[in-house]
Amino acid sequence: MSGDREPLMSKPLEGQVAVVTGGARGIGLATAQRLARDGARVAIWDRDPGLLDSAAFRPALLARVDVTDLASVQAVVAETEAALGRVDILVNNAGITGPVHPLWEYPPEAWHQVLAVNLTGVFHCCRAVLPGMRERRHGRIISVSSLSGKEGTPEIGAYAAAKAGVIGLTKSMARELAGSGVLVNSVAPAMAETELLQALTPDFIAAAKGRIPMGRFAGIAEIAAMIAWIAGPDCSFTTGFTFDISGGRATY
Numbered sequence: 290m291s292g293d294r295e296p297l298m299s300k301p302l303e304g305q306v307a308v309v310t311g312g313a314r315g316i317g318l319a320t321a322q323r324l325a326r327d328g329a330r331v332a333i334w335d336r337d338p339g340l341l342d343s344a345a346f347r348p349a350l351l352a353r354v355d356v357t358d359l360a361s362v363q364a365v366v367a368e369t370e371a372a373l374g375r376v377d378i379l380v381n382n383a384g385i386t387g388p389v390h391p392l393w394e395y396p397p398e399a400w401h402q403v404l405a406v407n408l409t410g411v412f413h414c415c416r417a418v419l420p421g422m423r424e425r426r427h428g429r430i431i432s433v434s435s436l437s438g439k440e441g442t443p444e445i446g447a448y449a450a451a452k453a454g455v456i457g458l459t460k461s462m463a464r465e466l467a468g469s470g471v472l473v474n475s476v477a478p479a480m481a482e483t484e485l486l487q488a489l490t491p492d493f494i495a496a497a498k499g500r501i502p503m504g505r506f507a508g509i510a511e512i513a514a515m516i517a518w519i520a521g522p523d524c525s526f527t528t529g530f531t532f533d534i535s536g537g538r539a540t541y
């Protein structure tokens with residue numbers, strides 16, 4: 290493919306099949322809605338599909354899956370391929386913050402759960418969709434990391450470690466797949482106001498907002514728009530990169 294830009298299309302994802310994990314609410318739902326608006330048929334995979342307000346959005350497929358369970362992920366890939374034909378775009382968005390504690394008091398079971406959802410879940414989903422993407426020589430994987438993964442965040446060490454792991458995994462996979470037609474990137478948002486913040490304390494949230502130079506939280510539609518661009522044809526020569534969406538907080 291040449292580096293010349295095609296004219297802007299109103300439905301740049303027409304004909305594509307996209308999966309959004311954790312898409313029943315929050316950033317995942319906004320992303321599913323945006324990808325659908327851009328022409329993709331969208332499958333939502335979520336541990337709790339009942340969270341989806343079906344009046345707000347009707348995906349092409351809504352499946353119950355726990356990304357920590359490889360067998361459940363493999364089963365939902367088969368279900369998605371049977372219903373929609375294939376997976377062209379995978380958005381690894383499912384995530385939890387875990388509790389707020391200094392590391393020396395951090396509950397070991399919470400550590401394992403946060404790593405299982407935020408990092409091993411990404412591995413499971415990539416592991417399951419990549420054979421099909423490699424065979425078709427086409428695919429886009431976008432994982433939702435966090436600025437915590439770049440900077441570290443006191444008292445949510447498991448979350449920061451998992452999100453840093455996602456950035457490392459993105460770089461490794463991108464190099465393994467560079468000649469295959471499959472591009473692998475991630476995004477690192479600063480804090481956005483979603484249900485995810487319920488596990489955090491008001492002081493923690495206020496401090497996070499105070500570190501954002503633009504003085505506000507990220508909008509979920511802003512994060513979705515960036516993911517949609519990375520998933521689309523205009524992003525054709527970038528792989529292994531983590532895109533910041535941080536209101537000026539990230540300086541590297």
Ligand SMILES: NC(=O)c1ccc[n+]([C@@H]2O[C@H](COP(=O)([O-])OP(=O)(O)OC[C@H]3O[C@@H](n4cnc5c(N)ncnc54)[C@H](O)[C@@H]3O)[C@@H](O)[C@H]2O)c1
Nearest residue numbers: 311315316335336355356382383384435480481483484485
């Ligand atoms: N909200 C923020 O400030 C922020 C900032 C940076 C990154 N992120 C990341 O964005 C992603 C989405 O966050 P959000 O704020 O929309 O959270 P949210 O809690 O509103 O939504 C998370 C979704 O993931 C699903 N989920 C959780 N565990 C799952 C599992 N094991 N298997 C399948 N689905 C599962 C939940 O049911 C829910 O629908 C997460 O990866 C989060 O770490 C969020």
